[in-house]
Amino acid sequence: MYKNFFKRIFDFILALVALPFWFIILFIIGPIIYFQDKGSIFYNAPRLGRDGKVFKMYKFRSMKINAPDLRNDDGSTFNAEDDPRLTKIGKFIRKTSLDETPQLLNIIKGDMSIIGPRPDLPEHRDLYEGNEERKLEIRPGVTGYNQAYFRNTVPWKERIQNDIYYIDHLSWWLDIKIFFKTAISVLKREDIFVTEKNTNSNKNKGVGM
Template structure:
C-alpha cells in the first residue's frame, strides 16, 4: 500500500510540487525543500523532507525549549493564546507568508511521499520525532519508535494540533497496539476529511 500510495501521490501532486517550489523561493530566500534529521523505527535516523515553511536556517532553540516544556508538562498555554497545549508554536515569527498557508492546509507534508517511497516512513504511523525530543522520552514513550513512522496517524484524526503532546504519544501507542490494515485505511480516509475541513489545524 505504501509503495503504490507514494508513487500515485507523487505523480498526482507533481504539478503542485513545481508551483510550490517556485512560490516558496519567491517568498523567501532558500531552498524549497526543508531537510531535517528525524528518528525512525528502532531509533534509526533518517532525513525527513517537507516544503520549507520558515525562513532559511531558522533557529530551532525556541522549538527545542517548547518541546522540553511539553514533555515535562510545564505550562505553555500563554504561547498559544490560552488554548489547550499543542506542540506547534503559534504566531511564530520564523514562519513565512506562504509557509502559514502550507501549514494550515498540510500541503507542506507532501514531500514526505519521497520518505515513504524510500521506506523511511509509511503513509500511516506515529510521527517521526526530532532527536532532541527522543532524548527527553521516558521509557514508556520510547515504544512509539517500535514501528515505522508515518505521514498521518491516529492523533492527527482524533484531535490533531488541539491535543496535548503526551496525549498524542498515548494515541500513537494505542495505534501500535491495535494496528490493522483496516485501521490504516480508516485513518487515511479520515485524514482527507480533516485536511479538507481543516479540523484541528493550527
C-alpha cells in the same frame, strides 16, 4: 501479516501512484517558496524512525531563512497561526498540509509509512519514559491515529500514548479509517495550530473508533 508485510507494499504502491500529482504541486509551490525569500524549497528535518534510526524527513520550507527554533514547555515544536517565522506561502501550505507532501519520497525510500506515529526529533528519545520508546516499533507516518483525531490539540506525552494505542490495534481497517478522517480534517483545516481553548475542549473528545 498486514503489519509486517502488506502495509509496506500498499505504502509503496500508493506513493508511486501519487508521485506524478506531487510533481505538479512541486512545480507550482516550489518557485513561490524560493522567490519569497530566495531560500531552499525544502526543509530536511532529522527525525526518529523505526527502531530509533535517524533519517531526514522532507518538507516544503514554510519558515523564513534562519528562523529561530522555538519549543513548547513539553519540548514539542511550537506551532501557531500567528507565528512570525512563517512566510506568506508558508502559512498557506501549513493550513492546507501541503508542506508535508514531500514525505511521499520518504515513503518510497522506506523511511516512513502513510499511516503511523508522527516522528519525533532525535533528542526527544532522551525524554522518553516508561513504555514511550515503543513508539519506535514501526515506521513513522505522514499521518496517524493522533494526527487524525487530535492533531495538535493534545500534549506531546499524550500523543505518544495515542501512538502506542495505534501500534497495539494496528490493522488494515484502522488505517482506512485514519486515512479518511485525516482527509476530512485537512479539508476542514481542523486543529492545525495549538490553542489553549481547543486543547482543553479535546481532552474529553470521543474518538469514535
